[in-house]
Amino acid sequence: MDISDKSIVITGGASGIGAALARQAAKAGAKVCIADLNLEAGKQLADEIGGIAVACDVTKEEQIIAAIEAAEAAHGPVDVFVSNAGLGRGDPSHAASAPDADWMLNWNVHVMAHVWAARALLPAMIARGSGYFVNIASAAGLLNQIGDAAYSxxxxxxxxxxxxxxxxxxxxxxxxxxxxxxxxATPLLGLGDGDAQGNLLSADDVARSVWQGVTDGTFVIMPHPDVAKYNALRGADPSRWIKGMQMLRAKAMSEHGGISVSEFYKLL
Structure with a gap:
């Protein structure tokens, strides 16, 4: 899909990958609605790129619907919905140790928010024969995030x-x-674009991969080339893959004295 002149909603669009997606979409000529918990930051970015901003808690279906309605009032029918909002809490101790509230928060943000957006938009998109969903998952959705079972x-x-x-x-x-x-290198890891190096990509790097993938109609977009290789290894020999991940976990425990998701990237 060519995103020029398209109406686009981006959840979690005020910072990190979401903000990079918003800036690049606006530069390409799209009409952008930033939906974020942080309305002030969203408005600042919207003013910068000539879009609009709405407050949106993606754990509430009615707020996703309200964001869609605001975007349609300003820009016409939503052509592209980007479910980008995310979080990571980590396991307090063992893999089942996170409280139910954390599991449900992960479920609502990473899954139900995508479902609610599709539920609201699909009927009209199907009727007009066009529409696009960009669901930001993670390499953890193909592989695993050691130390955060709910996230994975x-x-x-x-x-x-x-x-x-x-x-x-x-x-x-x-x-x-x-x-x-x-x-x-995003605020989720306590980092910014200036920290990007090697296999640690910047938000702009990821956004470029995303919009190129949308242009090409790519289903699974993997901004890090290594992810495709790891996914192939996992599928070819699951037992060997698990053993390798166990070794990586042991390395994290040895070098950092525990599992810290914000430090884990340094091991790769």
Whole structure:
């Protein structure tokens, strides 16, 4: 899909990957609605790029619907919906140690927010024979995030839901891309673009990969080339893959004295 002149909604669009996506989409001529918990930051970015901003808590279906309605009032029918909002809490101790509230928060942000957006938009998109969903998942949705079982499980579910969307509605003119980056220098890791180096990509790097993938109609977008290699290894020999991940976990425990997701990228 050519995103020029398209109406685009980006959740979590006020910072990190979302902000980079918004800036690049606006530069390409798209009409952007930034939907974010941080309305002040969203408005600042919207003023910068000539878009609009709305407050949006993606754990509430009615707020996703309200964001869509605001975008349509300003820019016309939504052509592209980017489900970008995300979080990571980590396991307090063992893999099942996170409280139910954390599991449900991960589920609502990483899965149900995608479902609610599709539920609101699909009927009209199908009727006009066009529309696009960009669901930001993670390499953890293909592989695993050591030290955060809730994150990994829900990102796997996000990949699966994106696949269901494309299988069911691809022949009706609906495009779907699921984005599976590895580590990115964003506020989620306490980092910024200036920290990007080597396999640690910047938010701009990821955004460029995303919009190129949307232009090409790529289903699984992997901004980090190594992810495709790891995914192939995992599929070819699951037992060997698990052993390698166990060794990586042991390395993290040895070098950092525990599992810190914000430090884990340094081991790769």
């Amino acid at each position: 499980a829900t990102k796997h579910a996000a990949v699966s839901f994106a696949e269901s969307l494309l299988i069911s509605h691809g022949e009706e003119g609906i495009g779907v891309s699921v984005v599976c980056p590895q580590y990115v």
